[in-house]
Amino acid sequence: MTCAAAYVPDLVQGSKKVFSRAEVAKHAKEDDLWIIVDTAVYDLSDFIDMHPGGASILLDPKIAGKDATQVFFGLHRGEVASKYARMIIGTIENEKPQVILPTPGTISTVPHAEPMWLVKGMQSAYFNDSHRALQKAMRNFFDNEVREEATEHEISNERPTVELIKKMGANRINHMRMGPGKHLHGLTLPGGVKGEEFDYFHEMIITQEVARVVGRGYGDGLQGGCVIGLPPLNFGSKELQKRIVPAVLAGDKFIALAVSEPEAGSDVSGLRTTATKSEDGRFWIVSGQKKWITGGNFADYFTTAVRTGKNELSMLLIERDFGGVETKIIKTAYSSAAGTAYITFDNVKVPVENTLGKAGDGLKIVLSNFNHERWVMCCSAIRAARAVVDETFRWACLRQVFGKPLIGQPVIRAKFASMFSQIEAGQSWLENITFQMCKLNYFQQADLLAGQIALLKRYLTRIAAECADQCVQIAGGRGITKGGMLGSVEAYMRTYKFDAVLGGSEEILGDLGVRQAMRKMTPHSL
Numbered sequence: 001m002t003c004a005a006a007y008v009p010d011l012v013q014g015s016k017k018v019f020s021r022a023e024v025a026k027h028a029k030e031d032d033l034w035i036i037v038d039t040a041v042y043d044l045s046d047f048i049d050m051h052p053g054g055a056s057i058l059l060d061p062k063i064a065g066k067d068a069t070q071v072f073f074g075l076h077r078g079e080v081a082s083k084y085a086r087m088i089i090g091t092i093e094n095e096k097p098q099v100i101l102p103t104p105g106t107i108s109t110v111p112h113a114e115p116m117w118l119v120k121g122m123q124s125a126y127f128n129d130s131h132r133a134l135q136k137a138m139r140n141f142f143d144n145e146v147r148e149e150a151t152e153h154e155i156s157n158e159r160p161t162v163e164l165i166k167k168m169g170a171n172r173i174n175h176m177r178m179g180p181g182k183h184l185h186g187l188t189l190p191g192g193v194k195g196e197e198f199d200y201f202h203e204m205i206i207t208q209e210v211a212r213v214v215g216r217g218y219g220d221g222l223q224g225g226c227v228i229g230l231p232p233l234n235f236g237s238k239e240l241q242k243r244i245v246p247a248v249l250a251g252d253k254f255i256a257l258a259v260s261e262p263e264a265g266s267d268v269s270g271l272r273t274t275a276t277k278s279e280d281g282r283f284w285i286v287s288g289q290k291k292w293i294t295g296g297n298f299a300d301y302f303t304t305a306v307r308t309g310k311n312e313l314s315m316l317l318i319e320r321d322f323g324g325v326e327t328k329i330i331k332t333a334y335s336s337a338a339g340t341a342y343i344t345f346d347n348v349k350v351p352v353e354n355t356l357g358k359a360g361d362g363l364k365i366v367l368s369n370f371n372h373e374r375w376v377m378c379c380s381a382i383r384a385a386r387a388v389v390d391e392t393f394r395w396a397c398l399r400q401v402f403g404k405p406l407i408g409q410p411v412i413r414a415k416f417a418s419m420f421s422q423i424e425a426g427q428s429w430l431e432n433i434t435f436q437m438c439k440l441n442y443f444q445q446a447d448l449l450a451g452q453i454a455l456l457k458r459y460l461t462r463i464a465a466e467c468a469d470q471c472v473q474i475a476g477g478r479g480i481t482k483g484g485m486l487g488s489v490e491a492y493m494r495t496y497k498f499d500a501v502l503g504g505s506e507e508i509l510g511d512l513g514v515r516q517a518m519r520k521m522t523p524h525s526l
């Protein structure tokens with residue numbers, strides 16, 4: 001059984017030596033230990049006592065001085081080979097490496113690892129050269145500038161560094177993540193893309209390149225708050241926009257959307273945070289609590305839904321500097337890198353100039369970005385599912401059980417059949433909806449796509465549930481172990497539910513999709 005899972009790098013650099021297998025076999029003792037991994041000869045003499053898998057396993061007569069390629073790739077993450085490349089002293093004469101490790105910035109050749117439009121030889125009705133140029137630039141950026149920090153911070157719970165967010169600002173990535181629009185006009189974007197030609201497929205590319213590389217918690221910390229918190233500023237005054245928007249996009253300031261509360265999640269109408277006018281009419285006095293606010297712990301600004309009357313919701317931009325604002329981290333199933341916060345507003349004095357839209361426009365403003373927000377979540381949910389299935393597939397091709405690779409078992413292949421099919425179907429539906437978004441104006445989208453996007457998000461989070469479940473079954477013990485090889489499977493199993501709960505729960509969205517369909521039914525249609 002072979003898999004086309006081949007990965008790349010030229011680990012053996014410089015003028016390293018060439019050895020025969022017989023020569024390597026002479027070095028099989030604790031203080032003089034060589035092994036072969038994919039034609040590279042590693043001198044493990046100084047490493048043996050530090051080996052996380054123990055020393056004795058390396059001294060096994062089947063390993064010491066021998067070719068350990070198969071067992072190595074069945075037990076370690078691929079990066080281990082490159083991370084420890086400094087121990088390579090040479091290569092085996094007249095042999096070529098067979099295992100190719102992923103090279104940062106490139107397109108994977110593993111089947112189903114990439115959406116179809118990126119697969120060599122495949123065509124697409126939707127993506128053009130401009131999309132491809134942006135994809136290439138984003139793959140480079142996220143592989144080379146973000147991946148390492150994302151992996152570390154997902155575990156350490158630290159927020160993404162301000163330095164990185166500023167770099168994203170300088171590369172206009174923060175700007176692009178707000179979607180197509182005038183804010184991009186006149187700009188030249190990565191890959192030479194002109195701001196005017198930027199469309200929803202470009203935006204999808206960025207969201208999917210992020211989801212491919214980062215864990216769910218860090219990913220939300222990486223400007224997740226901005227993606228949902230900044231759009232309400234469209235309803236703010238010109239002065240407010242001028243002061244806030246450039247600073248947030250540059251990464252100098254941070255913003256969060258503050259809607260949900262301890263007693264109100266998807267049921268926005270149940271919000272209890274109140275804003276009452278001061279006697280002189282110049283301020284709103286805001287009191288209440290907000291819960292599960294992404295990026296809230298490090299935000300400078302909060303676009304906040306408040307109750308300004310019995311049946312009236314309004315939207316205010318609250319600034320941390322106003323005083324009376326307290327935030328603390330809520331520990332959730334994913335990394336605190338997301339900055340998920342519990343917020344208390346205690347008689348905060350908010351100038352009326354910070355009202356977004358008019359008093360009473362709150363629900364309209366909250367709803368105005370729902371479709372876009374849910375579509376963004378669809379883009380990332382399906383790409384994250386693809387990434388975890390890819391990781392698991394590559395491992396199933398390497399892991400030996402009962403004398404053959406795990407993928408040699410029909411029951412395992414059946415699991416991949418189901419996962420591959422659903423991922424490809426989900427991406428195709430997403431691309432079709434994205435095409436409609438490119439062609440329809442805001443009101444047409446609201447009329448025709450609200451139900452479609454709701455049903456798509458529900459469908460993709462159901463796919464996520466199956467992928468999480470099946471990948472853990474395939475990964476076995478590794479699928480329930482934090483970190484190390486297939487640690488991404490454990491992390492996915494722990495965090496895939498976020499997409500099923502945030503931005504409208506599966507149940508609410510399924511119901512919305514059906515109710516939208518019912519609205520269009522007329523006696524005539526029956």
Ligand code: HEM
Nearest residue numbers: 037042052053057063068071072075076077080084484485
């Ligand atoms: C180039 C040689 C090797 C290096 C640099 C190396 C390095 C490592 C590292 C860094 C880990 C931690 C796990 C991870 O980060 O994925 C590990 C774990 C381990 N290694 Fe190695 N290793 C080498 C060769 C081998 C070989 C030849 C074997 C087996 C014969 C082996 C067996 C193990 C085992 C059993 C674990 C624990 C895996 C687990 O936690 O499930 N290693 N090794």
